[in-house]
Amino acid sequence: MMKSLLRCTAILLSLAFTEPSLAKAPLRAEFQCASLEESLVLTCRVKLLRGQQGWSGAKLRVSADMPSMPMVHRIKPVMADALGDEAGLYRFKLQLDMRGRWLIRLDVLEPERAVLTEVMNLP
Numbered sequence: 377m378m379k380s381l382l383r384c385t386a387i388l389l390s391l392a393f394t395e396p397s398l399a400k401a402p403l404r405a406e407f408q409c410a411s412l413e414e415s416l417v418l419t420c421r422v423k424l425l426r427g428q429q430g431w432s433g434a435k436l437r438v439s440a441d442m443p444s445m446p447m448v449h450r451i452k453p454v455m456a457d458a459l460g461d462e463a464g465l466y467r468f469k470l471q472l473d474m475r476g477r478w479l480i481r482l483d484v485l486e487p488e489r490a491v492l493t494e495v496m497n498l499p
């Protein structure tokens with residue numbers, strides 16, 4: 377049933393624009409996404425990490441765009457939900473409107489601002 381299981385544990389660079397402190401470990405996110413057969417709904421878990429520590433309590437907004445088709449898609453942003461069973465674990469569901477290569481954008485809104493991105497292929 378889970379036809380396309382997209383796994384990604386890439387280390388993402390935080391495009392942080394508020395934290396000048398070099399003492400802080402970088403923020404990163406590990407995505408695990410899946411879509412049901414024929415479906416354009418991408419269901420993801422994301423683990424937010426500060427160094428090796430799961431980072432809980434963040435407010436996360438998720439959106440997506442196709443790098444190859446800028447301004448064409450209008451994907452409704454969603455807020456991620458915290459999954460209480462593990463520190464730093466969140467989940468979200470994105471309704472996409474096309475197969476192909478998507479750039480998932482994670483906006484960390486609280487307690488500090490950062491942007492994390494990940495490329496996902498919806499085959």
Ligand SMILES: [Cu+2]
Binds near residue numbers: 442445448449474476
């Ligand atoms: Cu497109």
